Amino acid sequence: MTRTWAPFAALAVLGAMAVVIAACVGAVHIPLADILSALLHRSPDSRDWTSRVVWNVRLPRAIVAYLVGGALAVSGGALQGVFRNPLAEPGVLGVSNGAALGAVLAIFTGVTARLPAALPLAACTGAVLVTVLLLLIASRGAGAGSGPLLLAGVGLASLAAAGTTLTISLSLANYDVGRQVLQWLLGGLEARTWAQVAMGTAPILAALALVLADARKLDALLLGDATAASVGVAVVAVRRRLVIATAVLTGISVAIGGAIGFVGLVAPHVARRLVGAGHVRLLPACFLGGGAFLVVADVVARTVMAPQEVRLGVITAVVGAPFFLVILLRHRSAEVA
Numbered sequence: 001m002t003r004t005w006a007p008f009a010a011l012a013v014l015g016a017m018a019v020v021i022a023a024c025v026g027a028v029h030i031p032l033a034d035i036l037s038a039l040l041h042r043s044p045d046s047r048d049w050t051s052r053v054v055w056n057v058r059l060p061r062a063i064v065a066y067l068v069g070g071a072l073a074v075s076g077g078a079l080q081g082v083f084r085n086p087l088a089e090p091g092v093l094g095v096s097n098g099a100a101l102g103a104v105l106a107i108f109t110g111v112t113a114r115l116p117a118a119l120p121l122a123a124c125t126g127a128v129l130v131t132v133l134l135l136l137i138a139s140r141g142a143g144a145g146s147g148p149l150l151l152a153g154v155g156l157a158s159l160a161a162a163g164t165t166l167t168i169s170l171s172l173a174n175y176d177v178g179r180q181v182l183q184w185l186l187g188g189l190e191a192r193t194w195a196q197v198a199m200g201t202a203p204i205l206a207a208l209a210l211v212l213a214d215a216r217k218l219d220a221l222l223l224g225d226a227t228a229a230s231v232g233v234a235v236v237a238v239r240r241r242l243v244i245a246t247a248v249l250t251g252i253s254v255a256i257g258g259a260i261g262f263v264g265l266v267a268p269h270v271a272r273r274l275v276g277a278g279h280v281r282l283l284p285a286c287f288l289g290g291g292a293f294l295v296v297a298d299v300v301a302r303t304v305m306a307p308q309e310v311r312l313g314v315i316t317a318v319v320g321a322p323f324f325l326v327i328l329l330r331h332r333s334a335e336v337a
Contacts, residue, residue: 008275008285015292015295018062019062019066023058023062026302030054035050038055039054060196061190063197064257065294066292066295067256068263069291069293070286070288070291070294071208072264073263073271074246075246075249076089076090076286077279077282078211079095079246079264080268082218082239082242083134086327087265090264092153092261093130093152094130094155094156094159095130095131095246096127096260096261097130097160097161097259098130099130099250099251099254099255100185100254102122102251104164105167106121106123107119107171110177116199117199120251120252120256126251128243128247130156130247131243131247132243135243168185186258186259186313188311188312189257192256200253200256203248207244207252210245211245211283212280214238216279219280221235221239260312262316262317265327271285271289294316297316298315
């Protein structure tokens with residue numbers, strides 16, 4: 001039993017330590033003892049400046065990073081099962097690009113200024129549309145191997161990116177809107193508050209619960225649609241639920257964190273090494289590991305060129321792009337063999 005839960009405990013402790021470290025790191029140095037005192041004995045409304053910095057600036061940013069990282073990791077792990085492809089990931093397949101296009105259009109049209117909930121709704125809609133198109137491609141047999149599915153993802157990502165670029169070019173006429181769109185697209189968590197935490201927590205947990213409810217059925221889908229149907233799995237309904245849930249996870253993550261890639265690729269593969277391929281154990285491990293990974297990446301983004309911040313999307317790409325190439329080469333070698 002200890003061995004069974006040891007990886008989860010280790011990932012949870014790593015995530016908690018990462019959040020504490022994130023609370024300690026910033027433009028102003030605050031000793032660890034003061035950080036712990038502010039977390040344990042003071043409130044966000046305290047007049048003490050240390051408590052205000054910790055509770056109102058650093059802690060919500062760390063929690064948003066954890067939520068976004070966990071959501072993207074679970075989305076990647078589920079998509080890899082849905083498409084039976086170890087290279088599937090929201091960014092690689094263009095799902096994140098679809099979410100970004102939806103969100104950018106919401107910002108450009110000014111809807112978000114009147115209705116803040118429009119941003120996550122638009123991002124989720126874009127993510128759903130791209131995921132459904134990928135599912136249609138895979139169901140026609142074009143996604144049986146890694147190459148065709150990845151090419152389809154690249155094509156859809158390019159199409160969404162073209163729409164995003166067009167929107168950016170139009171938005172530059174308005175400096176404030178153009179600047180907001182560009183900063184958001186680069187991916188970053190600066191100026192995140194408890195409002196973003198509140199915006200993301202409920203839909204992410206709801207979508208996560210939906211994915212976990214179908215975890216065992218996702219195992220069956222890995223064996224093929226015919227085999228899954230023979231053991232009583234309603235293949236179409238399960239796949240539809242998973243598509244919606246992963247799109248919500250990706251859309252909400254993009255809405256509150258911007259375009260951040262490769263988390264959904266790195267975290268699931270690391271989690272498989274720790275807890276195995278069964279999705280009942282894999283998906284919770286993805287959430288814990290992805291959350292910890294993105295919090296650490298955000299700390300690196302804030303410190304590697306301090307006092308300037310590197311965009312968080314750059315840090316995850318530096319880690320994730322080589323990781324993707326290694327997995328691609330191994331997968332292609334296995335297909336040839």
